[in-house]
Amino acid sequence: MTVQQLMQALASLPASATVLLEGDSGLSPLGCLQWLPGVGGQPDEVLLQPDMTPD
Numbered sequence: 001m002t003v004q005q006l007m008q009a010l011a012s013l014p015a016s017a018t019v020l021l022e023g024d025s026g027l028s029p030l031g032c033l034q035w036l037p038g039v040g041g042q043p044d045e046v047l048l049q050p051d052m053t054p055d
Helices: 003-011
Strands: 020-023 026-036 045-050
Touching: 020 045
Parallel strands: none
Antiparallel strands: 020 026, 026 045
C-alpha cells in the first residue's frame, strides 16, 4: 500500500477514530510514523510504530 492509498482509505473514515496496529500481543494504538528514504534504488518507505506507553 502506498501513502496515497493509505490517505485515501483513512479519508473515508471518521476523523475521531483511533488508529490501531495489530501485532503478536494484540492491538496497540498508533504512536508515530517514520519516513525511511530509499537507498540504492529502493523506494521510500513509511514505518508505522505502535505507542509503547505502558497501560
